[in-house]
Amino acid sequence: MIKLFRIEFKKILTYKTFWILVGLYFLFLVLGIIMAQYILNNIVNDINKHSPIPLPHVTLYFFPEVWQNVTFFASIRYVLIFPAIIIMILITNEFTNKTIRQNIVTGMSKQEFLVSKLQFIFLLSLVITIILTVFIIILGISNSDEQQMKLMWHGLVFIPVFFLQVTVFMIFAFFCGFLLRNTGLAIALFTLYSLIIEPVVYFILKIPFLQPNQVSQYLPVNAVIRLVEYPSISMLHKVMNLNLQEGVNTMHCLIVILYAVVMIGLVFLVMHRKDL
Amino acid sequence: MKPGENKGEPILSISGLTKFYGKIHAVDGLSVEVDKGQVFGILGPNGSGKTTTLSILLDLIRPNGGKFEWFGSSPSKGSRKRIGSVIESPNFYPYMNGTRNLKIIAEIRDLKYEDHERVLKITGLFDRRKDKFRTYSFGMKQRLAIASALMGNPEVLILDEPTNGLDPQGIAQMRGIIQDVAKEGTTIIIASHLLDEVQKICSHVAVLNKGKMLFSGKVSEMLSVSDAFELSSSDNDHLKKVIMNHPLFGSLEPKDEMIHVVFKGRVVAEEINSFLYQNGVILSHLAERRRTLEQHFLELLQDNA
DSSP, X not given: OHHHHHHHHHHHHTOHHHHHHHHHHHHHHHHHHHHHHHHHHHHHHHHHHHOSSOOOOOOOOSTTHHXXXXXXXXXXXXXXXXXXXXXXXXXXXXXXXXXXXXXXXXXXXXXXXXXXXXXXXXXXXXXXXXXXXXXXXXXXXHHOOHHHHTTGGGGTTHHHHHHHHHHXXXXXXHHHHXXXXXXXXXXXXXXXXXXXXXXXXXXXXXXXXXGXXXXXXXXXXXXXXXXXXXXXXXXXXHHHOOOOOOSOOHHHXXXXXXXXXXXXXXXXXXXXXXXX | OOXXXXXXXXEEEEEEEEEEETTEEEEEEEEEEEXXXXXXXXXXXXXXXHHHHHHHHTTSSOOSEEEEEETTBOOOHHHHTTEEEEOSSOOOOTTSBHHHHHHXXXXXXTOSSOOHHHXXXXXXXXXXXXXXXXXXXXXXXXXXXXXXXXXXXXXXXXXXXXXXXXXXXXXXXXXXXXXXXXXXXXXXXXXXXXXXXXXXXXXXXXXXXXXXXXXXXXXXXXXXXXXXXXXXXXXXXXXXXXXXXXXXXXXXXXXXXXXXXXXXXXXXXXXXXXXXXXXXXXXXXXXEEOOOHHHXXXXXXXXXO
């Protein structure tokens, strides 16, 4: 296991594209989270200019709600697509450079090759989660009063859920990259599907007479994203009458894990059957 | 003793190996045995199934039928670690330098010692080891591929068109490397469409065409399978009739004033002369035309076209 990780680490160590994309991802993530409150309050200010009853300003970064607010933003499809693209580049590179053939010929088993990639996904996901956790704690401590500090760890459950989201989304990307074997094609199709096709299908399935079967809930990307629901922004809460997410729905998590297991199983099957 | 002359332990045995793509048989019932210390050439024109065969042997392609064994047991990642190979194009990480690429090979191979400097020196890449793979010329990429195959002194070396893309100096160098490695007792399997290459390097050869094996044996046997003579006499028509009765007669072809005769076995000039004389033919011309491997190879291909 450690050996496979060492090999994988050597592969990315001098790969500039990887480090640039990872850097951009974290930059985008941190800036996005910091900007969110500012942008929302600008909107509130605009509304207040024309509204007789002034709306209160939005605060996102206090404990315990900061956990949900930040993990929600970090797991919207436009943000999750970043690590997914990184994974697709890494896996399809092995095919376009034919280094997967070299790895196998040199003495890796086909299964080891897949395990090394999956292991890398878990590790990358873990690193992302840890960095986000540290960021949330810093944000929370610097924005909470004494009363709120007492509830500091109350939203911690969103962290393992976020880890699950990032990991599974990257497994989707891995699945797509592995089957298509072509960097451009994989990124284009995956992005098209998760950002456009699935939302459209989701919308169609939401048409009232289709509503009862709830199929839309089980579309893969949506299944991942809904694990962390719309955050409890106090303004939105009041205006739009949204419900606070009490906790995590275990059933929803299991569905996502099932998706991941099926995709990993298919990848192993295809690897076993198909010529390289 | 020349390499490959001892009948040693089998390194590789293939039986009935078959791979088809749709209706096309890329490899068709191939059975071959390679023994320790042999320099085994797989000879065939483009598309004859050489690379497909080697890819099957290295677990890149699943065969549709037949089986093969490395070192007397079923193939595994363990057996592949004992084999150094260059298949088709050199495949490396383009953004890494030569040394780093070789270090990945070492890691996969479980090499316990540093070997990259040695193989870089052997292949003449040492001065460029710090440059990225993508900056290499094709010849240098091919050298790095050979270097990676030599990492850790594997027991078997598989080389698919090893001199492809090299300049004349590089080709000579590469042959030198292969011969040096062979002297150390390493078993070498070379696929090539260049007869000259096989003739110069190999001890044994299998000739492939359209996935079928046409010949397998020692290179020296293949060279002496049959010999050709140029004959002429005052009555060439009579000469033709007589020579066709020779027990080892193969084929004949009139060439200007002469008749070109190919025999199916080793025949010496004196024997031909006396055979013809006994049958009432007096020769005005008799010359031995030892056929090159190339002629024999082309004949093999024609016979099976």
